Structures are given as C-alpha cells and as structure tokens.
Amino acid sequence: MSSALVAEKFKVKDISLADWGRQEIIIAENEMPGLMALRKKYGESKPLKGARIAGSLHMTIQTAVLIETLIDLGAEVRWASCNIFSTQDHAAAAIAKEGIPVFAWKGETEEEYWWCTAQTLLFEDGPNMILDDGGDLTAYVHEKHPELLANIKGVTEETTTGVHHLYKMIEDKTLKLPAINVNDSVTKSKFDNLYGCRESLADGIKRATDVMIAGKVVVVAGYGDVGKGCAKSMKDLGARVIITEIDPICALQAAMEGYEITTMEEAVKEGNIFVTTTGCSDIIRIEHMEAMQNDAIVCNIGHFDVEIQVETLNNFPGIKKLEVKPQVDKYTFPDGHNIILLAEGRLVNLGCATGHPSFVMSNSFTNQVLAQIELYENKYEIGVYTLPKKLDEEVARLHLDKLGVKMTRLTPEQAAYLNLPVEGPFKPDHYRY
Numbered sequence: 045m046s047s048a049l050v051a052e053k054f055k056v057k058d059i060s061l062a063d064w065g066r067q068e069i070i071i072a073e074n075e076m077p078g079l080m081a082l083r084k085k086y087g088e089s090k091p092l093k094g095a096r097i098a099g100s101l102h103m104t105i106q107t108a109v110l111i112e113t114l115i116d117l118g119a120e121v122r123w124a125s126c127n128i129f130s131t132q133d134h135a136a137a138a139i140a141k142e143g144i145p146v147f148a149w150k151g152e153t154e155e156e157y158w159w160c161t162a163q164t165l166l167f168e169d170g171p172n173m174i175l176d177d178g179g180d181l182t183a184y185v186h187e188k189h190p191e192l193l194a195n196i197k198g199v200t201e202e203t204t205t206g207v208h209h210l211y212k213m214i215e216d217k218t219l220k221l222p223a224i225n226v227n228d229s230v231t232k233s234k235f236d237n238l239y240g241c242r243e244s245l246a247d248g249i250k251r252a253t254d255v256m257i258a259g260k261v262v263v264v265a266g267y268g269d270v271g272k273g274c275a276k277s278m279k280d281l282g283a284r285v286i287i288t289e290i291d292p293i294c295a296l297q298a299a300m301e302g303y304e305i306t307t308m309e310e311a312v313k314e315g316n317i318f319v320t321t322t323g324c325s326d327i328i329r330i331e332h333m334e335a336m337q338n339d340a341i342v343c344n345i346g347h348f349d350v351e352i353q354v355e356t357l358n359n360f361p362g363i364k365k366l367e368v369k370p371q372v373d374k375y376t377f378p379d380g381h382n383i384i385l386l387a388e389g390r391l392v393n394l395g396c397a398t399g400h401p402s403f404v405m406s407n408s409f410t411n412q413v414l415a416q417i418e419l420y421e422n423k424y425e426i427g428v429y430t431l432p433k434k435l436d437e438e439v440a441r442l443h444l445d446k447l448g449v450k451m452t453r454l455t456p457e458q459a460a461y462l463n464l465p466v467e468g469p470f471k472p473d474h475y476r477y
Contacts, residue, residue, distance in 0.1 A: 065138030258282030
C-alpha cells in the first residue's frame with residue numbers, strides 16, 4: 045500500500061513484561077478448550093496458510109491465545125487493540141517477544157490509536173483478511189485505503205456495534221467486502237455478551253471504586269444480552285436494579301424478572317451506580333449527571349464512548365475534574381455534588397479490569413477462527429453472513445468436556461419423531477435461545 049508510514053516490528057509499553065504475560069497465556073490456554081481443539085484439529089493442515097490477517101481487537105491475554113491459534117493454523121497477523129484502554133501490557137509484550145507484530149498499549153492517545161490501526165495493514169503485500177471488533181478497522185480501510193479492498197477476501201466482526209455498522213454500510217451501499225457477523229452466533233452473543241458481562245462488570249466497578257454493591261440502587265440502561273448479564277450480576281450482589289429500555293419486548297422481559305423499568309429522568313433521582321449497555325449515543329446526558337446523587341458512579345460497557353456525554357461533561361461551565369487514579373475521574377459540579385466517571389466513558393470491564401474470563405472468550409474466539417477459515421477458503425458475494433447452526437453447535441460441544449457435561453443422545457426413533465438428524469443441528473435458524 046502507498047503510505048508514509050513505515051512498517052514497524054512491534055510497539056508495546058514494556059517488553060520486559062513478556063514472561064509474566066506468557067505465564068498467564070499458559071493458564072488461559074487451559075481455560076480455552078475451543079481454541080485448543082482447533083489447534084489440534086487444523087494444526088497440521090493449516091487452512092489459513094497464506095492468510096495475512098489485519099486484526100483490531102482488545103489486546104488481552106485471551107486475545108493472545110486467539111492470535112497464536114491463527115498463527116498455528118498458518119496465518120500471518122498484524123495486530124492492534126480496538127480500544128485505547130483495553131490492552132493488557134503484559135499480553136502485548138508476550139506476543140511481541142514471539143516476533144508477532146503487535147501495536148498496542150494501555151492508555152493510547154487517539155492519534156496513537158489510529159497509528160496502531162494503520163500498522164495492522166502494513167504487510168509487504170497488504171492484508172487479505174480483516175478481523176475486527178467494533179468496525180474501526182473496517183471503516184478505516186474503506187475510507188483511507190480503498191486500494192486494499194480488492195485483495196481482501198472478507199472481514200469477521202466480533203461485536204454488536206461493529207455489526208450495526210456493517211448493516212448500515214450495506215444499507216448505504218458502501219460495504220465493499222463480504223463479512224461474517226460473529227456476534228450473532230449463539231455461542232457468542234448468548235455467552236460472551238450475557239455471561240461474560242455478568243462477571244466482568246462487577247470486576248471493573250469494584251477494582252475502580254471498592255464500592256459495596258449490596259444495598260445500592262443500580263441503573264442499567266438497556267436490557268439486551270449485555271444488559272441482562274449486567275442486571276443479573278448487580279441483583280445477585282444485593283443491589284436494587286432499575287432498567288431503562290426503548291424496546292417493549294426487552295422491557296417486558298425485564299418486568300417478568302422483577303426489575304423496575306422507568307426513564308433515565310426518573311432513575312437519576314434514586315441511582316447510586318449507572319451502567320450503559322445499549323450501543324446507542326447520548327444515553328446519559330449532561331442534565332442527567334447534573335441531577336444525580338453525590339458520588340454517583342457512572343460507567344459504560346457498550347463498545348464506544350458515545351453512550352455518556354463525556355465531552356459535554358468536560359466542557360460544562362464551572363466543572364472541576366480530578367483524576368483519582370488512572371481511569372477513575374471525579375467531577376465536581378458548581379453546586380458541590382460529585383459524580384465518579386469510570387474509564388472516561390469507555391468499556392469499564394476492560395478499562396478498569398481485565399475483561400471477560402478466558403472460558404467465555406474461548407466461545408467467541410472459536411467462532412472467530414471458524415469464520416476466518418470460512419471466508420478465506422470460500423468466495424462470498426458482498427453481504428453480511430452468519431456461521432451455520434451446525435458450527436454454532438460444534439463450538440458449544442467443544443466446551444462441554446471442560447465442564448464435565450454429559451449429553452443425552454437422541455435414539456434413531458426419537459430423531460425420526462422430531463425429524464432431526466441424530467447429530468444435529470437441533471434447532472432451526474429462527475430459534476431464539
């Protein structure tokens with residue numbers, strides 16, 4: 045590609061952290077049976093041989109296991125994080141020490157973030173695959189380097205926000221690549237989004253503030269899969285949970301689970317902790333923050349920093365900002381009340397903690413690897429696709445032994461009665477788990 049940028053070998057915070065990172069990667073591998081099964085199955089045949097994958101996804105320990113799985117299957121990769129606060133520096137160092145080009149460190153500036161993103165494209169012959177989380181890399185290639193598009197076989201997208209962007213590009217007729225929507229694999233959205241957030245939200249809030257959740261009023265904006273996991277987590281820790289929703293089906297689900305559903309304008313009068321989970325902009329606005337109780341904690345677990353009006357908060361007349369510690373900022377309003385903003389309104393579970401546990405990320409990343417193989421080996425027309433149900437069920441099956449699960453098997457008579465194959469798939473594509 046034509047660029048003033050020079051292709052660097054790597055750029056990380058501190059390469060001396062590599063041995064620590066490697067030890068955590070070894071532990072994570074034991075918790076990621078899906079990825080390890082793919083290494084065993086495809087390690088010799090190397091279905092990704094010749095693939096040059098430009099990757100933009102949180103540079104964590106779990107992502108390190110994903111990267112090394114892609115390489116074991118024959119790919120070359122160049123990698124950046126998709127969030128300025130989500131990199132685990134010891135994970136990035138461990139990958140860099142192996143000679144893998146990685147460009148990520150916790151606390152990047154916006155300018156550094158886009159420099160790192162650009163570095164993922166600097167293969168000698170350019171990338172021929174994209175692995176994205178949130179859509180930044182996909183948009184960057186389309187807008188800044190369209191000359192690369194002809195040689196790229198496709199993109200696999202990890203998260204809800206990125207998938208929304210892909211469908212918007214289809215609607216606008218601007219998408220120039222086939223894409224696989226990994227997010228809507230059942231073993232991604234119903235596991236990572238739900239069970240992952242159920243554990244990692246509390247981890248982020250507690251590491252940042254040491255707050256006691258029990259007895260507090262927690263306001264969760266949105267009751268999709270992410271919101272469901274967050275609400276359950278806070279409820280199980282003893283909080284009274286209030287939900288805000290725009291979707292009547294999700295609102296009814298929340299009501300059936302015993303949650304109060306109201307508007308943000310009403311919820312700010314009671315809430316002690318606020319969590320946005322929607323993927324939409326301007327969920328918590330400045331007038332909401334003005335009305336919050338003293339020392340209310342405000343955070344976001346949606347992909348981008350658009351859900352909370354952080355820029356408006358920073359520019360509010362008379363506001364005083366104090367950094368308590370990295371990714372924890374106290375804002376004092378002219379009337380004297382404070383709010384505590386976590387991770388500058390970016391992903392709290394990765395900005396203030398280490399993200400989802402390894403086991404649930406094995407589900408997501410096994411889907412990613414299968415999607416990369418599918419796009420690399422087969423020619424697709426421009427569009428957005430999902431993996432077939434049979435592969436979704438296989439991802440689940442690869443994780444059952446680790447949990448000691450013993451499955452019941454259909455008899456031939458039962459299979460005939462249900463008109464299903466004995467080996468599955470067991471549900472139609474329209475089934476909602």
